[in-house]
Amino acid sequence: MRCRLEAARCNSCGRIAYPALKICPECRGREWETVTLSRSGKVVTSTVVHVPPNDLQMEGPYAAAVIETPEGARLMVQVVDCEPSKVLPGMELQLQFRRVRREGHPGILCYGYKGVPVG
Numbered sequence: 001m002r003c004r005l006e007a008a009r010c011n012s013c014g015r016i017a018y019p020a021l022k023i024c025p026e027c028r029g030r031e032w033e034t035v036t037l038s039r040s041g042k043v044v045t046s047t048v049v050h051v052p053p054n055d056l057q058m059e060g061p062y063a064a065a066v067i068e069t070p071e072g073a074r075l076m077v078q079v080v081d082c083e084p085s086k087v088l089p090g091m092e093l094q095l096q097f098r099r100v101r102r103e104g105h106p107g108i109l110c111y112g113y114k115g116v117p118v119g
């Protein structure tokens with residue numbers, strides 16, 4: 001299944017890789033276990049995108065943020081339901097599963113997680 005919120009944790013050093021990797025960049029380990037990430041995270045950095053890529057069915061400007069989950073995985077999400085300029089480091093986001101984009105063939109949709117401010 002696509003777009004699952006799962007990361008891999010290195011069995012030797014505990015490093016979290018998202019998306020999953022074959023070889024651990026910390027210790028060169030190759031043994032991983034799957035961890036399901038929390039559907040929440042804190043904003044690490046964010047940028048305001050004024051001109052969205054063509055394949056994104058959305059209107060600019062919007063905020064794109066790198067967030068860190070409690071497990072230590074970092075992922076890039078679009079932040080919705082919020083003024084883009086108000087998305088700041090340290091902000092708590094909840095991840096919600098929503099449609100991200102429509103691919104080339106009509107009717108094929110890709111779903112993914114978007115960040116929604118908590119509270």
Ligand SMILES: [Zn+2]
Nearest residue numbers: 010013024027
């Ligand atoms: Zn490792």
